[in-house]
Amino acid sequence: MFKILKKTFDTGLVTTGYPDAPPRLSENFRGAPRFDFDNWRDARPAAEACPTQALSIRDRGAVREVTMDYGLCIFCGECCAADRTGAVLMTREFELAVRDKADLVITAQYDIGADGVQQHLKQIHCGLQPVERDTAALEKHVHQAIHQTLGRSLAIREVDAGSCNGCEVEITALNNPVYDLERLGIHFVASPRHADMLLVTGPVTRNMELALIKTYRACPEPKVVVAVGACGIGGGIFGRNYATLGGADQAVPVDVFIPGCPPRPHALLHGILLALGRMGEKGLPL
Amino acid sequence: MMDNRTTRLDEILMAGGPAFTLRLKSSAGEIYADVPAASAPAASAYLRSAGCRHAAVFAEDRVAEDLHYYIYYVFEHPDDTRYLVLRCGVEPGQASFPSLAAEVPALNWQEREIQDWFGLEALGHPNPRRVALHDNWPDVHPLRKDFPIDTVLPPFEGEQHVYRPTLGEGVFQIPVGPVHAGIIEPGHFSFAVAGEPILYLQLRMFYVHKGIEKRFEHLPVPRAVFLAESVSGDSSFSHGTAFCQAVESIGCVEVPEPARRMRTILLELERIYNHVADIGAIVNDVGFVIANAHASRLREEILRINEELTGSRLLRGVVCPGGVRRSWDRGQAGRVLAALDPFEREFNDLTDMIQASDSTRDRLERTGTLHAEQARDLGIIGVAGRASGQDHDVRRDHPYAAYDAVEIQPPVYQEGDVLRRMQVRIDEVRRSLQFIRLAESGLSSGPHRASMPQLPAGEFAIGSVEGWRGEILYWIRTAANNRIARCKVKDPSVNNWPALVEAVQGNIVPDFPVINKSFSLSYSGTDR
Ligand code: SF4
Numbered sequence: 001m002f003k004i005l006k007k008t009f010d011t012g013l014v015t016t017g018y019p020d021a022p023p024r025l026s027e028n029f030r031g032a033p034r035f036d037f038d039n040w041r042d043a044r045p046a047a048e049a050c051p052t053q054a055l056s057i058r059d060r061g062a063v064r065e066v067t068m069d070y071g072l073c074i075f076c077g078e079c080c081a082a083d084r085t086g087a088v089l090m091t092r093e094f095e096l097a098v099r100d101k102a103d104l105v106i107t108a109q110y111d112i113g114a115d116g117v118q119q120h121l122k123q124i125h126c127g128l129q130p131v132e133r134d135t136a137a138l139e140k141h142v143h144q145a146i147h148q149t150l151g152r153s154l155a156i157r158e159v160d161a162g163s164c165n166g167c168e169v170e171i172t173a174l175n176n177p178v179y180d181l182e183r184l185g186i187h188f189v190a191s192p193r194h195a196d197m198l199l200v201t202g203p204v205t206r207n208m209e210l211a212l213i214k215t216y217r218a219c220p221e222p223k224v225v226v227a228v229g230a231c232g233i234g235g236g237i238f239g240r241n242y243a244t245l246g247g248a249d250q251a252v253p254v255d256v257f258i259p260g261c262p263p264r265p266h267a268l269l270h271g272i273l274l275a276l277g278r279m280g281e282k283g284l285p286l
Numbered sequence: 287m288m289d290n291r292t293t294r295l296d297e298i299l300m301a302g303g304p305a306f307t308l309r310l311k312s313s314a315g316e317i318y319a320d321v322p323a324a325s326a327p328a329a330s331a332y333l334r335s336a337g338c339r340h341a342a343v344f345a346e347d348r349v350a351e352d353l354h355y356y357i358y359y360v361f362e363h364p365d366d367t368r369y370l371v372l373r374c375g376v377e378p379g380q381a382s383f384p385s386l387a388a389e390v391p392a393l394n395w396q397e398r399e400i401q402d403w404f405g406l407e408a409l410g411h412p413n414p415r416r417v418a419l420h421d422n423w424p425d426v427h428p429l430r431k432d433f434p435i436d437t438v439l440p441p442f443e444g445e446q447h448v449y450r451p452t453l454g455e456g457v458f459q460i461p462v463g464p465v466h467a468g469i470i471e472p473g474h475f476s477f478a479v480a481g482e483p484i485l486y487l488q489l490r491m492f493y494v495h496k497g498i499e500k501r502f503e504h505l506p507v508p509r510a511v512f513l514a515e516s517v518s519g520d521s522s523f524s525h526g527t528a529f530c531q532a533v534e535s536i537g538c539v540e541v542p543e544p545a546r547r548m549r550t551i552l553l554e555l556e557r558i559y560n561h562v563a564d565i566g567a568i569v570n571d572v573g574f575v576i577a578n579a580h581a582s583r584l585r586e587e588i589l590r591i592n593e594e595l596t597g598s599r600l601l602r603g604v605v606c607p608g609g610v611r612r613s614w615d616r617g618q619a620g621r622v623l624a625a626l627d628p629f630e631r632e633f634n635d636l637t638d639m640i641q642a643s644d645s646t647r648d649r650l651e652r653t654g655t656l657h658a659e660q661a662r663d664l665g666i667i668g669v670a671g672r673a674s675g676q677d678h679d680v681r682r683d684h685p686y687a688a689y690d691a692v693e694i695q696p697p698v699y700q701e702g703d704v705l706r707r708m709q710v711r712i713d714e715v716r717r718s719l720q721f722i723r724l725a726e727s728g729l730s731s732g733p734h735r736a737s738m739p740q741l742p743a744g745e746f747a748i749g750s751v752e753g754w755r756g757e758i759l760y761w762i763r764t765a766a767n768n769r770i771a772r773c774k775v776k777d778p779s780v781n782n783w784p785a786l787v788e789a790v791q792g793n794i795v796p797d798f799p800v801i802n803k804s805f806s807l808s809y810s811g812t813d814r
Contacts, residue, residue: 003638004639007580007635007639011580011583025593028593028618030597049508051512074602075603077597158469159465160471162810164810165808166519166520169519169520169600172582176579176586178586205496207493207495208464208493211472215465237513237516238516242433242436242439242497243428243496243497244496261516264599
């Protein structure tokens, strides 16, 4: 018993200061890719290499549309490795959670030459632009009832609707002494009846569709749903197929989407706090 | 080291007589022989009597090319580093094959999977009901080539599965899941209990089936690696490596030495972070919460090391056909090695703390026992197998990466209880730390990735890895244009669920979580 206490004292404080202080990340952490759309000459190799089609191109006559959907991105870095023009850079950005899935998408249109090289950027449509850190201004977007009722104390029910269990590895980490979710008044509960938030992972398999819907119904109002990871947002690498629906919002209404594969614990925290109006959206890396 | 263990299977085949004369092909890692489906039971019985173990059975639709479906039986023998694969052709008109499940219970689910995926009947199967497709699915066979991957199936009508009835005075049924109380994957458990003790447990899996094997058939090889990494997220690197090894074998590509060492290091880091987490979770389930707090902190340390080395906490996006995508420099390696020493000290503190707790030991010892004979008959492998006397370890039995340079010596216990399953993990973490230091110390700055040729179409090979749970097996057949015609994925969880069913019998319901945790199986790896 004495030894256990001694060990506790020797260990000291290990908890992260996030979100009040910046997180401790490795220099080598691979976050979201950033694209120099203005000067990009050839998106073909990068799009060809992208395993999830987060980055894709469509040529129609002499016009190419390049689409980047951060919701499907698994931060693998293949686009950056395949691109020969230096237009792709891997960043350490991870606070990508948004309320509207469409905010995760960038589309750029180019004129292309006969050789398929992009000649100039005709137009670009960006999802969410980088936002100044201004929580107070953003709180008004949040449903008032949710902020008032759940803002300071939140019970989460996690639902795996077909994930590979990678998201579960990181969600479980939220409970460890480093991330210590309870310090923020947030905890995981065993029953949807006790829950204010559903944290949904996986592409929603046909075999989990009904269970997810029932869990959602069992959750009392007001409630929020957060879709976690590339699969939860849009099916990820599994996509939509005979066995999957291709994202949590195909079965239940979703309030916040957290990109990543899996999202690191800080990213999960950001998304959960965003849903409560305690943190703001940060926008895409531009 | 030795590795001339490549003659035993030939001797066995030779002694087996004319049944095995039709050699399909041989390579450094595998021997293939064609046998008629009707003689599969006799061939299996002979091979088992000669000391072979059934590692897997799966099927393939080659009707368009060869006018046949094929059933593949994968065997291994402790004295040979190769796998032996028997192939049986099945004509579409016949659409059935003889079941071996009554003799070899380890094949029970895998044969039923073949029924579900391909519509080939396992004749004489003792329990031929659906396993992978739930009972409310229409009559489809998704791995047939004529089934489009994007088929939209009509809405399913509620639950139709019939569980074995629970009869008798005072006997109750407790249904649990698919959504469980903790942060774990979904599956349904149906307990029959008399008072507190569990009479029997029925499992129902495949809630997270997401069409992975079909999906492989729609991706080019370089992109398919990422799908392999998503079969079971906590084993991303092991699954990715097994996939790449099969591809490398087909392409006849030698992985450079530095890359083999780097793979070894990352495979062992994956083992450590999962084992530490499980050790913590096991003691947590019997109330030793503070030990779990330390264990989960230690896991976090390893995840940080992973990120420092590879950019990804779960080691994703690192392995690739031919080696590894990214190398690391001296500075990174130095920081990681420096972090391993305090990790090891703290790990020893953790195990001392656990071992000093008599009440913890008391709860874990003789809880959830799986006897050695049961484990052998059910074909239990990996951590659970070694805790019940089954001495299998792919790192030694079919060496890959840099494992031929080390002596593996897996920890093997006979008692088969929760305590031993935890002890296997403790022993393995210590060994893993040694392997990492050893592999790192000889790491030279040579190339870390061999270039891959365009793969020949129609070729096939096995890739296998001892993941932290046990043997992960991939069988791949290539198609034209660097694509995949068939990718069979066998996670060790598929083998080991029946162990849980046996081990819980007679235990009390409140001990189920700790018993389940001590097996720590992957639902996603099972369901794919
Ligand atoms: S980092 Fe994202 S966009 Fe780039 S290849 Fe990977 S998944 Fe595609």
